[in-house]
Amino acid sequence: xxxxxxxNPTDLTIQTWVRLVRAQQTALSSVExxxxxxxxxxxxxxxxxxxxxxxxxxxxxxxELESALLLRQYGVSRLxxxxxxxxxxxxxxxxxxxxxxxxxxxxxxxxxxREMWSTYAPAIEASVxxxxxxxxxxxxxxxxxxxxx
Amino acid sequence: xxxxxxxNPTDLTIQTWVRLVRAQQTALSSVExxxxxxxxxxxxxxxxxxxxxxxxxxxxxxxELESALLLRQYGVSRLxxxxxxxxxxxxxxxxxxxxxxxxxxxxxxxxxxREMWSTYAPAIEASVxxxxxxxxxxxxxxxxxxxxx
DNA sequence: GTAATATACATGCATTTGCATTGACTTGCA
DNA sequence: TGCAAGTCAATGCAAATGCATGTATATTAC
Numbered sequence: 572x573x574x575x576x577x578x579n580p581t582d583l584t585i586q587t588w589v590r591l592v593r594a595q596q597t598a599l600s601s602v603e604x605x606x607x608x609x610x611x612x613x614x615x616x617x618x619x620x621x622x623x624x625x626x627x628x629x630x631x632x633x634x635e636l637e638s639a640l641l642l643r644q645y646g647v648s649r650l651x652x653x654x655x656x657x658x659x660x661x662x663x664x665x666x667x668x669x670x671x672x673x674x675x676x677x678x679x680x681x682x683x684x685r686e687m688w689s690t691y692a693p694a695i696e697a698s699v700x701x702x703x704x705x706x707x708x709x710x711x712x713x714x715x716x717x718x719x720x
Numbered sequence: 721x722x723x724x725x726x727x728n729p730t731d732l733t734i735q736t737w738v739r740l741v742r743a744q745q746t747a748l749s750s751v752e753x754x755x756x757x758x759x760x761x762x763x764x765x766x767x768x769x770x771x772x773x774x775x776x777x778x779x780x781x782x783x784e785l786e787s788a789l790l791l792r793q794y795g796v797s798r799l800x801x802x803x804x805x806x807x808x809x810x811x812x813x814x815x816x817x818x819x820x821x822x823x824x825x826x827x828x829x830x831x832x833x834r835e836m837w838s839t840y841a842p843a844i845e846a847s848v849x850x851x852x853x854x855x856x857x858x859x860x861x862x863x864x865x866x867x868x869x
Numbered sequence: 870g871t872a873a874t875a876t877a878c879a880t881g882c883a884t885t886t887g888c889a890t891t892g893a894c895t896t897g898c899a
Numbered sequence: 900t901g902c903a904a905g906t907c908a909a910t911g912c913a914a915a916t917g918c919a920t921g922t923a924t925a926t927t928a929c
Contacts, residue, residue, distance in 0.1 A: 586861055588747075670892095672908080711740075795917090797880085
């Protein structure tokens with residue numbers, strides 16, 4: 572039996588929590604809205620395509636995507652299915668593990684990611700970059716880093 | 721024809737964006753998981769119950785909840801339906817507007833919110849409070865405030 | 870007063886997500 | 900070797916969400 576000691580949050584901590592949730596929600600939904608308005612797929616597709624692009628010719632295993640993007644196993648399974656159906660990735664049999672598969676970015680997928688970026692980038696700038704000085708941005712990044720650690 | 725000038729984000733801005741999304745996602749899902757593990761309803765129920773508690777005896781109109789919690793109209797409609805079915809809120813006809821209704825917290829709803837808080841509070845402390853000094857927390861809160869503005 | 874428009878809320882239908890389970894293969898170990 | 904346990908991925912079913920639209924009432928313009 573473990574006793575985990577977790578004291579109650581201060582008002583300041585609560586306020587920070589609320590702002591974290593709200594600020595992210597607001598920013599994220601404005602980015603998603605921009606993508607949708609431009610006729611692009613949802614943001615998570617971008618993340619997948621980017622990971623695959625970074626992974627290069629060997630692609631990635633679904634479980635690698637799962638941990639890289641903090642998705643659930645069944646979420647990856649169905650997301651990959653949809654992206655494949657759109658022609659942006661290909662599944663290959665995995666040589667060294669017959670249970671698995673390799674997910675490879677297609678040229679169309681590469682193009683899609685690039686086009687999404689042309690909408691995504693200004694949306695990030697509008698929601699984050701334009702609201703803070705570089706020094707403030709750095710501070711925010713560091714503090715968020717501490718939260719994730 | 722408007723020209724909206726939005727330059728591309730710096731690498732620092734992009735990193736901050738990614739961390740904002742990830743940090744919130746991580747923290748939020750750990751809070752949600754704690755609630756679920758304790759047998760409580762999802763977090764958004766807490767938000768609704770708290771808003772209704774703050775609103776007092778007259779309760780709130782659905783559209784007020786919508787803007788207070790940044791939800792979609794149909795989301796509120798169905799969320800309220802579920803919470804009502806659980807017995808945590810009551811719907812009253814609205815005197816001055818026959819299209820509308822008033823949502824009132826029930827005693828069971830008040831209790832539910834209190835019990836949720838006993839899980840929610842330590843989870844906030846664990847995801848935010850315990851990771852930062854008070855000064856850092858204040859700085860983070862202020863910077864997130866700028867993002868929301 | 871009445872017609873046009875706007876607001877409040879609900880809902881049918883398709884898509885997505887969550888949860889539990891299954892099927893297939895691998896690994897560890899007797 | 901062989902089998903128990905573990906890992907990778909898919910899927911059936913239920914719940915939640917998104918989108919478009921519907922219904923009712925209120926407000927505005929004339």
